Amino acid sequence: MTTTTLPDGAPALIIVRHGETEWSATGKHTGRTDVPLTPAGEEQARQAGRIARALLGDRVPSEVVCSPRSRALRTAELAGFTPTEITEDAAEWDYGALEGRTSPEIRQDQPGWTIWSGEVPGGETGAQVGARADAVLARRDPGGTLVVFSHGHFSRCLAARWLGGPVNYGRFLRLGTGAVNSLGFEHGEPVLVYWNVDDRIVELGS
Secondary structure (H helix, E strand, O other): OOOOOOOOOOOOEEEEEOOOEHHHHOOOOOOOOOOOEOHHHHHHHHHHHHHHHHHHOOOOOOEEEEOOOHHHHHHHHHHOOOOOEEOHHHOOOOOHHHOOOOHHHHHHHOOOOOOOOOOOOOOOOHHHHHHHHHHHHOOOOOOOOEEEEEOHHHHHHHHHHHOOOOHHHHHHOOOOOOOEEEEEEEOOEEEEEEEEEOHHHHHHOO
16 A cells, blocks of 8 residues: 555545435445435435546546445446446445444444444454455555545445554544545555545535
8 A cells, every 4th residue: 555656645545435325314224235326316426426536637547446236336327437346345334133224223222332333243343344445455556546436334444444543443534425535645654635525515615
């Protein structure tokens, strides 16, 4: 993940979370379940494409990696990006028995539960998700830009691993649907450059 060829702040890694689905809009944990984008989510995906291209500038991605879930694939399509690889490594956290449940529902059985510290019966551990994130990051060519279309929790884990922290650092990185993120380097060290950029932020700056 080290590089000496990118200038400070240049996009080494762009992460795009898929647009809104009915499950994301209601706070349901959505891992392996294939839920389509809502009309609002499709518009978020188009906006994400405009933001991602603005962040890229004149750079061409060396790789475009996408989760195999239809909501991520559709987001990439509407954003105007063609995946070079579709892989389970970029899929959302496997929530096991917690699939389709909201955090308040889960906390009825596990008080104080969060994905970052609680148990996930029948699902993935943080270590397993972190290993997948590392595998995705290893796909980036030194000096190139890797674009990843993925999901809420996995995207936050991916950023945490880019920064050299454990997966649970992702708890500090709130991420909305359809949001775009750019990560790069400063003086050779991995940094966040832009985080959680979406159409609301674009409107504030217009």
